[in-house]
Amino acid sequence: MAEPKSSRPTIVDVAEKAGVSRATASRALSNYGRINQETAKHVRAVAESIGYISNELARAMRVGKTKTLGLVVIADFTNAFFDRATKSIVDAARARGYQVLITNTDEDIAVERNAIETLIEKRVDGMIVVPSTAVVHDHLEPRRLGETPVVLIDRRLDGLRMTSVTTDDFIGTEEAMRHAISLGHKRFGFLVATAGVKGSTSERPPVLISTIEERVNGFMNAAVEAGIKPRAQSWVYCQDDPTISEAAVAKMLDQPKAPTIIMASNNDMALAVLKVAGNRQLTLGRDLSLITVDDSQWLAAMSPGITVVARPVELVGQIAVEKLIAEIEHPGQPTEKIVLPTELIARGSVANLVLRPELDPEYKE
Amino acid sequence: MAEPKSSRPTIVDVAEKAGVSRATASRALSNYGRINQETAKHVRAVAESIGYISNELARAMRVGKTKTLGLVVIADFTNAFFDRATKSIVDAARARGYQVLITNTDEDIAVERNAIETLIEKRVDGMIVVPSTAVVHDHLEPRRLGETPVVLIDRRLDGLRMTSVTTDDFIGTEEAMRHAISLGHKRFGFLVATAGVKGSTSERPPVLISTIEERVNGFMNAAVEAGIKPRAQSWVYCQDDPTISEAAVAKMLDQPKAPTIIMASNNDMALAVLKVAGNRQLTLGRDLSLITVDDSQWLAAMSPGITVVARPVELVGQIAVEKLIAEIEHPGQPTEKIVLPTELIARGSVANLVLRPELDPEYKE
DNA sequence: CTGAAAGCGCTAACAC
DNA sequence: GTGTTAGCGCTTTCAG
Numbered sequence: 001m002a003e004p005k006s007s008r009p010t011i012v013d014v015a016e017k018a019g020v021s022r023a024t025a026s027r028a029l030s031n032y033g034r035i036n037q038e039t040a041k042h043v044r045a046v047a048e049s050i051g052y053i054s055n056e057l058a059r060a061m062r063v064g065k066t067k068t069l070g071l072v073v074i075a076d077f078t079n080a081f082f083d084r085a086t087k088s089i090v091d092a093a094r095a096r097g098y099q100v101l102i103t104n105t106d107e108d109i110a111v112e113r114n115a116i117e118t119l120i121e122k123r124v125d126g127m128i129v130v131p132s133t134a135v136v137h138d139h140l141e142p143r144r145l146g147e148t149p150v151v152l153i154d155r156r157l158d159g160l161r162m163t164s165v166t167t168d169d170f171i172g173t174e175e176a177m178r179h180a181i182s183l184g185h186k187r188f189g190f191l192v193a194t195a196g197v198k199g200s201t202s203e204r205p206p207v208l209i210s211t212i213e214e215r216v217n218g219f220m221n222a223a224v225e226a227g228i229k230p231r232a233q234s235w236v237y238c239q240d241d242p243t244i245s246e247a248a249v250a251k252m253l254d255q256p257k258a259p260t261i262i263m264a265s266n267n268d269m270a271l272a273v274l275k276v277a278g279n280r281q282l283t284l285g286r287d288l289s290l291i292t293v294d295d296s297q298w299l300a301a302m303s304p305g306i307t308v309v310a311r312p313v314e315l316v317g318q319i320a321v322e323k324l325i326a327e328i329e330h331p332g333q334p335t336e337k338i339v340l341p342t343e344l345i346a347r348g349s350v351a352n353l354v355l356r357p358e359l360d361p362e363y364k365e
Numbered sequence: 366m367a368e369p370k371s372s373r374p375t376i377v378d379v380a381e382k383a384g385v386s387r388a389t390a391s392r393a394l395s396n397y398g399r400i401n402q403e404t405a406k407h408v409r410a411v412a413e414s415i416g417y418i419s420n421e422l423a424r425a426m427r428v429g430k431t432k433t434l435g436l437v438v439i440a441d442f443t444n445a446f447f448d449r450a451t452k453s454i455v456d457a458a459r460a461r462g463y464q465v466l467i468t469n470t471d472e473d474i475a476v477e478r479n480a481i482e483t484l485i486e487k488r489v490d491g492m493i494v495v496p497s498t499a500v501v502h503d504h505l506e507p508r509r510l511g512e513t514p515v516v517l518i519d520r521r522l523d524g525l526r527m528t529s530v531t532t533d534d535f536i537g538t539e540e541a542m543r544h545a546i547s548l549g550h551k552r553f554g555f556l557v558a559t560a561g562v563k564g565s566t567s568e569r570p571p572v573l574i575s576t577i578e579e580r581v582n583g584f585m586n587a588a589v590e591a592g593i594k595p596r597a598q599s600w601v602y603c604q605d606d607p608t609i610s611e612a613a614v615a616k617m618l619d620q621p622k623a624p625t626i627i628m629a630s631n632n633d634m635a636l637a638v639l640k641v642a643g644n645r646q647l648t649l650g651r652d653l654s655l656i657t658v659d660d661s662q663w664l665a666a667m668s669p670g671i672t673v674v675a676r677p678v679e680l681v682g683q684i685a686v687e688k689l690i691a692e693i694e695h696p697g698q699p700t701e702k703i704v705l706p707t708e709l710i711a712r713g714s715v716a717n718l719v720l721r722p723e724l725d726p727e728y729k730e
Numbered sequence: 731c732t733g734a735a736a737g738c739g740c741t742a743a744c745a746c
Numbered sequence: 747g748t749g750t751t752a753g754c755g756c757t758t759t760c761a762g
Binding site for chain 2: 007008051053054055056057058060061064066068083086087090091094099100101102103104117118119120121122123143144146147268271274275277278281296297298300301302303304305
């Protein structure tokens with residue numbers, strides 16, 4: 001005649017079986033307030049024995065904290081930045097007792113708005129977002145967000161008073177360029193992955209996300225500094241799509257005075273260079289040079305290894321979590337724009353034209 | 366004299382401002398039951414105007430569904446399988462109105478137990494798990510899980526009556542071997558990433574996770590079928606650590622009759638082969654051959670491209686989500702062990718020793 | 731078609 | 747040191 005009792009045991013089941021009140025059971029299980037250690041032990045034993053698992057939903061509702069963080073990334077976390085960032089965020093959060101709810105926008109602002117709304121509905125305590133676009137949108141305005149703190153990663157959004165954790169891609173790219181210049185390169189290609197561009201173009205789009213903008217500026221700064229003429233630079237803003245980027249690389253290489261080195265703004269672009277080089281039997285670090293951004297095990301393992309502007313991705317994730325949780329647990333933190341340094345890892349993909357000038361097809365002697 | 370009203374507007378705020386009862390407001394916002402369309406429109410307008418965002422916590426508590434899925438992956442979603450799997454799961458879930466809560470165990474059973482407990486506390490409607498070990502553990506027993514449905518991916522757990530979505534790595538590896546054999550290879554190395562092994566050993570560990578076990582069996586089956594003697598096979602079970610796997614590769618290649626081809630059980634192992642080959646100036650597809658498992662853009666873009674047993678990762682994720690949601694929304698589905706076919710993608714990393722027997726150092730003429 | 735009221739499972743005053 | 751009780755914000759009978 002026992003009731004079916006299909007669903008999970010609740011705290012009142014525990015309380016009844018332990019012969020105490022709900023309050024005492026709660027105190028025992030959450031270990032707070034004054035409580036007799038004997039009773040507590042007994043209650044916990046009972047809970048364990050009937051397979052009680054607390055209902056965080058109910059608790060969250062009562063205390064107003066879900067111990068959950070929202071993560072809003074753009075499409076591709078099949079990407080040297082986002083996979084590592086995600087992992088470091090999940091790990092850092094867990095270490096501090098938080099879980100993470102993931103959403104991905106497809107670089108689409110409408111999806112992003114939606115994702116953020118959903119996260120608020122689920123009442124995450126805070127969120128980490130990679131903004132889809134460079135222009136500020138109302139879904140990140142305080143009025144929508146309410147009390148929910150947000151920290152931005154990877155990309156800044158200047159119009160907003162919001163903490164962000166990014167990397168110094170300006171200096172990173174500049175360093176990479178200086179490295180190439182010091183190795184004797186004189187003609188440069190720059191393959192810039194640009195969301196929102198259809199196909200490819202050499203015209204600078206009006207707005208670029210901050211990361212890309214910094215890479216562009218860093219490149220330009222170094223070029224100017226070294227007196228490299230615009231005609232010795234091939235810029236291509238390119239949709240992030242293999243067919244298109246490969247065509248762009250091919251076109252770049254087919255120019256009369258083709259670049260000796262291509263700078264790829266991200267790994268998808270580097271992949272295109274690799275592909276085209278492979279098809280044309282060009283050996284990297286000899287027939288063509290390459291530098292890309294964001295290190296990965298593959299770049300290190302290939303022969304030659306690919307020279308790269310490495311960003312401290314794990315650190316970005318960790319700091320973002322830290323700052324976010326700080327604000328959650330002690331509201332009123334100052335907003336900060338944290339910028340982490342990158343590191344140039346020189347491997348074999350950049351030919352040394354100083355030592356071997358004959359590798360430059362334009363070299364006359 | 367307006368109250369501060371710091372936190373978010375609730376449904377009663379909406380109701381008051383709209384001059385209706387909570388019930389009507391709820392009906393208007395969730396669009397159910399009988400309600401005058403005029404009233405509904407008005408209520409929704411008011412909600413919008415005061416920036417009302419529904420509290421899913423409260424709703425979940427009432428209706429008993431969180432519209433959230435839990436995902437428990439092992440450590441590395443910096444990995445050609447898990448990054449893509451995660452993305453496809455998040456996408457598939459979102460398409461059906463579910464969010465996903467991510468957790469990662471570090472291939473550690475205690476962490477896994479914990480993760481699952483946490484997900485239950487958060488009352489996810491179901492979960493997708495990549496089990497850490499091959500042996501069944503009580504935290505996946507029905508008693509712990511209660512009503513919460515689970516589907517396993519990547520690895521089967523035979524003792525459990527539970528739906529799983531995996532790939533046919535037995536046939537996949539067998540095909541890969543046949544391919545190598547047809548190209549004239551006679552001496553094989555097999556580098557098996559094995560959790561739980563310290564360092565590396567040629568002795569088969571007692572239990573292997575199902576994926577690895579199938580790869581091992583597929584390899585063996587093809588070897589037996591082709592009459593390849595055990596002495597022509599170098600097996601190494603290897604901890605998943607660069608230093609150790611690279612040492613294992615080096616040792617393999619330093620044997621008197623070194624293999625002409627190495628089969629890597631996963632991409633970390635392939636990376637080790639790449640590294641060692643690079644250090645020794647060995648060109649893949651000529652001086653040494655390589656096949657690995659799980660395709661990635663890198664493998665395709667390198668020169669030569671790496672031949673690979675490609676698994677339908679996105680499909681695994683999608684089907685897992687589909688099956689899980691089916692069980693959530695219509696409990697009582699039959700449990701299924703779904704096994705998806707792999708595909709061998711032949712690229713240039715396997716030398717053709719039939720056409721060019723001289724590439725085999727043991728070749729005498 | 732709309733309102734009143736109960737209750738999901740939990741914690742935190744407030745009594746005792 | 748423990749129990750009573752009032753909600754957290756929502757949906758859903760049940761009346762009207």
